[in-house]
Amino acid sequence: MRLLVRADASVDIGMGHRVRCQALMHVFTALGWQCQFAVDRRYHAFSAPEDCLVETEEAFWWLAATVDLVVLDHYDYNADDIAALYQHQPNLLVLDDMNDRGDFPAKWLLNPLDEHYSDSIESQLTGSQFALLRPVFTQQKTIHTLPEKLLITLGGTDPLALTLPILQALLISKFPTESIQVLLGGGAKQAEKVLSFCEENSIAVAQGLSDVTPLMAQAKMAISAAGGTLFELACMGVPTVFAQVVDNQTRSLEQHVPLDWCRSVRFDNVPEDVRQQRVELLVEEVNGRWFDIEWQKKASIMARSLVDGDGANRVAKTINSYFSVP
Structure with a gap:
């Protein structure tokens, strides 16, 4: 066949x-x-x-x-x-x-x-x-340490080049750099600038991984684009603040945000000069949830119940x- x-x-x-x-x-x-x-x-x-x-x-x-x-x-x-x-x-x-x-x-x-x-x-x-x-998500590896990272992953190409401004805003907000893990797709925009910024600020970064589950398993929370990665993060039980980067992510966020395992900030419907304001809103949301352990626990349970x-x-x-x- x-x-x-x-x-x-x-x-x-x-x-x-x-x-x-x-x-x-x-x-x-x-x-x-x-x-x-x-x-x-x-x-x-x-x-x-x-x-x-x-x-x-x-x-x-x-x-x-x-x-x-x-x-x-x-x-x-x-x-x-x-x-x-x-x-x-x-x-x-x-x-x-x-x-x-x-x-x-x-x-x-x-x-x-x-x-x-x-x-x-x-x-x-x-x-x-x-x-x-992908098959790796049906073979999740057990991590024996508590998740402690903020995973930042804006998709395979990061079409709006949001990774760098998000990192910059996190550092301005005094978010601890040792808690950040960046994951770049193989075709990510501004990849060289992001890699250089991470090296200068001692931020963990990986690019083009075939198996992302170990990084997701170590994530206490995530900042992510809301495409197929939404379902991967749900499967791994990672509470997430999603950056909507294209219109076709609207329906998934309309259905998932009310379930209270994730939040979202929209970027695709604003001009480029307004995106920085949205980046600051996203970082504010992350900082507000980072120490909310009770919400994280409930969000993780809800997310895992949705996608196996x-x-x-x-x-x-x-x-x-x-x-x-x-």
Whole structure:
């Protein structure tokens, strides 16, 4: 059986689509499927050698018709685009977050939020139990010391370059540098400046890690972008102040912040000259929660109850069973 994943990654798009699709592909591969990404040639810098680069939508349609299953994780596809793809490959799994594209057909729909879609979709896999996490999150390592770090991770690319101003604001607020752990993605903006700042101020920093669970396990709290990392931090039970950096993170924060395991500050809807004020608000929120041990305990319990890390297995096995039926 052959699976084709349509997803792109770039500094502006981020790495989240690719990362969660890789988690799904890992399980399908274990089930005996042959899996491959289809990537727009414009984003080849963030592709892998084994990916199939496509020039046009027609070229992708042709590929889609030659495989058994297509996974679509792409915000540039509106309802009409999805319907056109469905005509070429009805065995279509659409990954969604915002539920704002209108009515479209698909065999399966996956959204880790509690959303409802039309009857045009045959099977709806919705809720945090279907969050696609990498295999390491189902094999969490036990840490025998109390978490004591503030983990700062703004995604694979840090599209708004927030890591450095957040660090600067934390130091101005007298937050202890020995309690800070920075995690940079491989394509993070201003990475060299961040690395230099961390070295000058004796701040722990890591970049491009394949397994982030040890750092998350050591985190008492986190500052994070609110993409797929939201579900990873929930799985690890880390109370978090999220920086919303793109519009498609709105729904997840609307559903998770009221559960009181996280807070959020929005950056994507303000001009660049206002972001510094938002950075200061975010740092104020962190400082206000850093010593609130009671809230941290309740928040951690709530977060862990939402995501168990087994979502990719649930999704892949559900779909695989469809093809296994005689």
